[in-house]
Amino acid sequence: xxxxxxxxxxxxxxxxxxxxxxxxxxxxxxxxxxxxxxxxxxxxxxxxxxxxxxxxxxxxxxxxxxxxxxxxxxxxxxxxxxxxxxxxxxxxxxxxxxxxxxxxxxxxxxxxxxxxxxxxxxxxxxxxxxxxxxxxxxxxxxxxxxxxxxxxxxxxxxxxxxxxxxxxxxxxxxxxxxxxxxxxxxxxxxxxxxxxxxxxxxxxxxxxxxx
Numbered sequence: 001x002x003x004x005x006x007x008x009x010x011x012x013x014x015x016x017x018x019x020x021x022x023x024x025x026x027x028x029x030x031x032x033x034x035x036x037x038x039x040x041x042x043x044x045x046x047x048x049x050x051x052x053x054x055x056x057x058x059x060x061x062x063x064x065x066x067x068x069x070x071x072x073x074x075x076x077x078x079x080x081x082x083x084x085x086x087x088x089x090x091x092x093x094x095x096x097x098x099x100x101x102x103x104x105x106x107x108x109x110x111x112x113x114x115x116x117x118x119x120x121x122x123x124x125x126x127x128x129x130x131x132x133x134x135x136x137x138x139x140x141x142x143x144x145x146x147x148x149x150x151x152x153x154x155x156x157x158x159x160x161x162x163x164x165x166x167x168x169x170x171x172x173x174x175x176x177x178x179x180x181x182x183x184x185x186x187x188x189x190x191x192x193x194x195x196x197x198x199x200x201x202x203x204x205x206x207x208x209x210x211x
Contacts, residue, residue, distance in 0.1 A: 028121040028166055034137065034156060035174040036066065039111035042140025043071055046115065048093055048105045049155075050080075052131025054124040055098035056161055057082075060117045063089050067112030077106035097131055118180075123164050130166075134158040147171035 036044070050058045070089040078085050080103030082096030088107045095103045109115075121133055134155040137145050144154035149171040151158075157177065158169045168177050 028119075028123055028159065028161075028164075029180055030119045030121075030168060031178045031180055032117055032119055032157070033176045034115045034172075035113070036068065036111040036115050036137070037113045038174075039137075039139050039145075042110070043108045044111050044140055045074065045106060045108045045138040045142075046089075046135065047077070047137070048095065048133075048135045050082075050095040050097050050103045050131065050133050051101055052097045052126065052129070052161070053101060054126040054131045054161065055096065056122045056124050056131045056133075057094065057096045058133045059120040060093040061120070063092060063117040064114070065089065065109060065112050066114035066116070068115075069110045069112075071108030071110065074106035074108060077104055079104050095133075121159060121161065121166075123161050123166060125162060125164075127162075130160050130162040132158055132160050145172065145174065 048058070048060060050056065073085045073088045075085075079100070080095065080097070081099040082094075083103045083105050084094040085105060085107075086092065086094075088105070089109060093105050095105060097103050115137075119133070124131070134153075134157065136147075136153065136155050139145060145156065147154045147156055149155045149158070154171075156170075156172045156175050158171070159166050160169075170177060
C-alpha cells in the first residue's frame with residue numbers, strides 16, 4: 001500500500017464523517033399515548049390532520065389500540081391527494097401536504113385502554129403560515145373529547161412546523177408525548193481522530209518496511 005493510497009483513504013474517511021451524518025435527527029419524532037379507557041363501548045373515531053403547503057409528511061406507525069380494535073376507514077372524511085389510508089390503524093398512516101392544503105385521515109375504532117403511535121414529522125418551514133399536524137377523537141356519541149385547544153376544534157395536540165425542532169402543544173391530560181431517546185452517535189471529531197491515528201500508524205509501518 002503506497003503513501004498516496006493511505007492519504008486517499010484518510011481523505012475519504014474525513015469526507016464520510018463530515019457528510020455521512022446529515023439529517024440523522026432532521027425529523028420531529030414523538031411517541032404519543034392517549035388514555036382512551038373513558039370512551040366506553042361503541043365506535044369512536046380518530047382524525048389525523050395535516051395542513052399547509054410546504055410538502056411535509058406525517059407518518060404514524062407502531063399503532064396500538066390497548067385491547068381495542070380497528071373499524072372501517074371513514075372514506076367520507078379521509079381526504080387529500082397525499083393521504084394514504086392503506087389498512088389504516090392496522091398498519092400505519094401517511095399524510096403529505098404537497099398537493100392539498102387540507103389532508104385528513106379518519107377511522108373508527110373500538111377503544112381499549114389506550115391509543116399509542118409513533119409520529120414522524122418532516123420539518124420543512126414556510127412563513128408566515130407554517131404547516132400543522134393535529135389530531136382529535138370523537139366518542140361513541142360523536143362528540144369530541146373535550147380539550148383546552150384554543151382554536152375550539154378540540155384537538156388533543158397540535159404541532160406547528162415552524163422550525164426544525166417544533167413545539168408540541170398538548171391540550172388534554174389524557175395525552176402524553178415523549179421524544180424517543182436516540183442512541184448517541186460517536187462524535188465526528190472522535191471518529192476522525194481515530195481514523196487519522198490509524199492512518200498515521202499504517203504510514204509509519206509502511207515507512208519502516210521501506211527502510
